[in-house]
Amino acid sequence: MTRKINKKFIDHLRAMTLQPGDSVLIHTSFRAFKPALNYPEEVIESILTCIGSRGNLMLPTFNYSQPQPEPYYDRDTTPCRTGAVPEYGRQRDDAVRSLHPTHSVAVIGPDAEELTRNHLNGRTFGVSSPVDRLAQRGGQVLLLGVTHIANSTIHVGEEYAKLPKVLSGPPKPCVKTRMPDGRIINHQLDTSPSCSLGFDAIETPLRHQGHVTGGMFEKCPMQLIKGKSIIDQTVQLLADNTDALRCNNPTCKWCASTKNQDHAEY
Numbered sequence: 001m002t003r004k005i006n007k008k009f010i011d012h013l014r015a016m017t018l019q020p021g022d023s024v025l026i027h028t029s030f031r032a033f034k035p036a037l038n039y040p041e042e043v044i045e046s047i048l049t050c051i052g053s054r055g056n057l058m059l060p061t062f063n064y065s066q067p068q069p070e071p072y073y074d075r076d077t078t079p080c081r082t083g084a085v086p087e088y089g090r091q092r093d094d095a096v097r098s099l100h101p102t103h104s105v106a107v108i109g110p111d112a113e114e115l116t117r118n119h120l121n122g123r124t125f126g127v128s129s130p131v132d133r134l135a136q137r138g139g140q141v142l143l144l145g146v147t148h149i150a151n152s153t154i155h156v157g158e159e160y161a162k163l164p165k166v167l168s169g170p171p172k173p174c175v176k177t178r179m180p181d182g183r184i185i186n187h188q189l190d191t192s193p194s195c196s197l198g199f200d201a202i203e204t205p206l207r208h209q210g211h212v213t214g215g216m217f218e219k220c221p222m223q224l225i226k227g228k229s230i231i232d233q234t235v236q237l238l239a240d241n242t243d244a245l246r247c248n249n250p251t252c253k254w255c256a257s258t259k260n261q262d263h264a265e266y
Helices: 007-015 040-051 084-090 112-116 130-136 153-160 199-208 227-240
Strands: 023-028 056-060 095-097 105-108 140-144 174-178 184-188 213-217 220-226
Touching: 007 040, 007 213, 023 040, 023 084, 023 130, 040 056, 040 084, 056 084, 056 112, 056 130, 084 095, 084 105, 095 112, 105 112, 105 130, 112 130, 130 153, 130 227, 140 227, 153 227, 199 227, 220 227
Parallel strands: 023 056, 023 140
Antiparallel strands: 056 105, 095 105, 140 220, 174 184, 213 220
């Protein structure tokens, strides 16, 4: 079957140094591509053309915790809520989706099984999570029409920095999750997918350090950054100021309650 690609988009990606064998996590707003691209398929297939058969494409196939998936999360059938591009990608026959019930990722590429394995065994965006695994292997993050508010790798940096997330309170809820053998388990969520509304504060230091390769495709802004650079910059920012990436919303349950609090829980 012939898949739709966009040669002009491919040229832009190659100009940003995306190349065969690369592993990349993308965060996208398909709306930002219009009218230059008309189909989510064009985004996925063009990137896969760039990275080739040795590359790995990771997609954030999140469905979040509110509302919880009913009657349970099934990685094969539960749609994601992160837009048309990852939803198209996760439905490809060669995509492997992780088992996490609220913040799964799907990977297309030779390392898909390795990158998605054991997502239920640790913190959602913790050390050795799929997003961290990609970064530690030299993987990159590609922002397409979105800012760092959508950049999940920053959450991984928060985990390395052991940033306090919440004041003491009730445990996080459990989400019913269908396992590959058909069993339904209750998976308890954790605090690593916290507020990201303050994450744009990382862009200036990333640019000053020369970590951002920028570009424009028609009206769609693009940024390509090494995942490890994002993690390291996050750790450095938080070492200087633990509130550097918190938002300014006085009612935010994540940020307002933990600013300047040394006793908040990790």
